[in-house]
Amino acid sequence: MRSGITRRWLRGNLLITVLLVLLAETMFLYNYTRSYYNSVQQTMYRRFSSVSGQLKMYTGDTVQSTAATRSVALRRMVEQFADKDKYEFMLLDSYGGVIASSSGTNADGIVTGIDFEQAQEASDGLGVAVYRTQSGELVMAACYLVPYAAEDVAAMRLVTSLTLVGAQIKNAIAVSVVIAAVILAFTVMSGLYFIRSIVVPLGQVERTAASIARGELDVRLPVTGNEHDEVDRLRGTINQMAEGLEETEKMKNEFISSVSHELRTPLTSIRGWVETLRTLDDPADENYRKGLEIINNETGRLYNMVEELLDFSRLQNGRIRMDCRPLDLVAELTDAVLFCEARIQREGLVLSYTEPEEMIPVYADPDRLRQVFINIMDNAIKYSAPGGRITVKLWAGEYKAFAEIIDQGRGIPPEDLENVKTKFYKGSNSVRGSGIGLALVDSIMTALDGTMDIKSTLGRGTVVTLGLPLYHKA
Template sequence: MARKQKNPGLKNGITARWLRGNLLITVLLMLVVEGMFLYNYTESYYDGVQQSMYQRFSSITGQLKVYSGDTSQKAAANRSVALRRMVEQFSDKDKYEFMLLDSYGEVIASTSGTGAEGIVTWEDFEQAQTAPDGMGVALYETSSGEPVMSVCCLVPYAAEDVVAMRLVTSMTLIQTQIKNAFLLSALVVLVALAFTVASGLYFVRSIVAPLGQVERIAADIARGDLDVRLPEAVVPRDEMDRLRSTINRMAEGLAETERMKNEFISSVSHELRTPLTSIRGWVETLNTLDDPSDENYRKGLQIISSETTRLYNMVEELLDFSRLQNGGIKMECRPLDLVAELTDAVLFCEPRIRQAGLVLSYAEPEEMIPVHADPDRLRQVFINILDNAIKYSAPGGRITVKIWAGEYKAFIEIIDQGRGIPPEDLGNVKAKFFKGKNAVRGSGIGLALVESIMTALDGTLDLRSTLGRGTVVTLGLPIYRK
């Protein structure tokens, strides 16, 4: 049993790429912003508490300066007494624990009247002893699990056994504020993320769904169903609407090309069948004739030769067109006289023109017109246009050939008085496989071949026609200058 393959679009679709790319970046960016916000918010609160205790220490040390006039021993004793009195009379006992420390970091006095067992640490005292400003800070939890901050400050003046002061404050309210800020910011991030996901999925799906529809229709077209079409907006609003219109135009173009190709195959089959039927019939007739001098014998050979030449020319035209379309023919261009090339082609077609009962009007210019072109392909263009003029003209009509040189280009006009081209066919007669309503025998690619050759020679092909009055074909080629 064949193993079912997973749909690669699930892993590599636009939605998956958006989830892996844009959404991931958005989430990471929000996390970074959230982290920065919480860090700065926490630091601002902690710094505020720390600065508040620094200011209290500054106020206390300022009060100790009043004893600087006493003798050193007496001043030290006075400072010690003053510090102990400050501890006893400390007004913010509900906010801070104020302690005095000895040289070993042991608590000498405290606002709570105890040794402050379980609420102190050695970290701030040790840090203060090595810090240039004599300050140390510690964040920790007491033995009861309460978060606190302690700031230790070395006494700048001798005060007997008092070496340092410590302020300890609870951080419970601060951490509650930080936790509330974290929850609020997390809620904001989740709301923003939900909005981003919802709006992003809505936008992505507004693209994915139409693209899926386009993909299905394109797959139908690739399988050969050229009648399917995508729904179109009356006025294209965005790239998706324009893509639908483009897909529909492509399908219409392919359908038209398919129709023209089928008509071309049918036409060519008919064109090939006619001379083949004639050749086959005359071969059977010649098999019954034993006398080569018989008039029917000679007539049959002439018809077989004529039809064989017609078949050969038709096949060569098809091969040339195919080679030009596929880039298989390389132009062998060289400087040449456009007047001489046109005159040779006119002389080649003149017997057929007179045989068809038409009048040829051509005045060969005396001065040469230099161009850079492939003479064989140029002759093929002239003969093809003249052949069309002969086929589409009634006896008694006139075929006029003109040539002149402009400032940068040389122009050739071949004018007939034939049946003309219907206006609705005029824009398509140069398309491959197209045969108009007034078309006669032929493969239907003559003008397409001519245009391909002229394009390869950097030339132009223009058509003007009036139904029932004739057609004017204008060829243009750049004048060659050394």
């Protein structure tokens, strides 16, 4: 993981940073060098301007005498030139040849005609050239055409060494390279620190996720509770996932154990009575008839349990089809109450139900709706003690119809109440069953755009309220 993220960072962020630093370095050195060269060039131009100003003041009786006077003045300036250690001052003829120089030589090996040619072509009579002499020294030569007649003197030239300028530029290069190296080093260190701050937590997440995938559902990641930290929120999400999977695994195991027990009880009864019936030859024997009745009841119980499991599986996977149509909710609920009435009486319970006189239209699947009512009343019967009362109410609101089943049974503990609609959940106060009855009811009501609300007081009973939208014919 680390190499992958680091590689992407090197290809992206660091590469762009290096290119930007190189571009800034190049622009800085170019501008720095040009600034020094322009400074030297402007200094020589100012000297030419000073000499031109002096030549303007020389006059004579005739044009020839004035030109001669200027020529003599220029030669004197060359001879008396004070900055010989910095510049070579030359006078040039109309062909670019050296007439006089401040060093007293013809300056062989240190001059070129490029600056003179540029001066002749330039409108301001100025030309400049940077080149290396025969000895390899880098110099700058500036040439200026004399604006006034001065006999054979056609131009002036100043030549200066760029050795000191080169040294300054080298120092600037060294300093800028150090600065660029510091910037790149800081970028690399900060980038690697940032990558480490991401990679290390992601490595923890990866290892924990792998542990969860192997079935180690008790592992957890450390969290700081910082809501602004995306990695910390990811840790919290992984922990929630692990807790959910652990709870689901626990409920699954409890469900398997519960269903195994629920299946074993009727199967044991059936097997026992089958063995008993095999020893009886008289169909008129009371035990024979009793055995057949028990086998029939237990078989029906097994069938209902399997159908409940299959229905829940189909609802969860979206494979069950609702055959909805306009219904009278009063008739559907009354049929379900009549179906459970005999069992309520056998259990020694009292049924209280007053059928509404007017029909209440809803749009639903009659088979699923009947399944919902019977499931809720079956729970009310199972959790009620003999002598208790089961009350069924039905009424229509402005937009919804409501059915309420109230029992006076043992009730649901508060810690179990919020989980009773969760699949496979069996509370501490539960009796026999698969643990998916209420989850199935809730799924059916949701598919019918309805609601199921459960309120319970431990030791006093439970109230289940079912709501369905009223049907209005278009």
